[in-house]
Amino acid sequence: MKIINILVFISLLFVSTQAFSHSKLIASTPAKDAQLSISPEQVELEFNREVRLLKLEVQQVDADKIDISFKPTMDKSTTFAVVVPTLSPAGYQVNWLAMGGDSHKMKGSFDFVVSDAAS
Known part of the structure; x- marks a missing residue:
């Protein structure tokens, strides 16, 4: 009986740990460190669990943020896609905050580069 109680306790501990594990980013488009020959039409984020995306910024390296008109919502999802304007050849950083x-x-x-297609 003691062994059964121990096994039940361990299995409950494992289940509760799985239920409360944190969400994480599992994929993005553009991918981290991607070298693109054309500007992406959008930035996509994919998480392993539903989250609320609170902030998404695209910034040219050593320059100002780019206006992407992102507005956070209370909607939960595992994937988010935000349209971006045409990006000139340069290095870019995407910053995000989720709950x-x-x-x-x-x-x-994560960073990515849009290279000059003519080069």
């Missing part, structure tokens, strides 16, 4: 179902905030960033 998971457990109210845990997470942030991240």
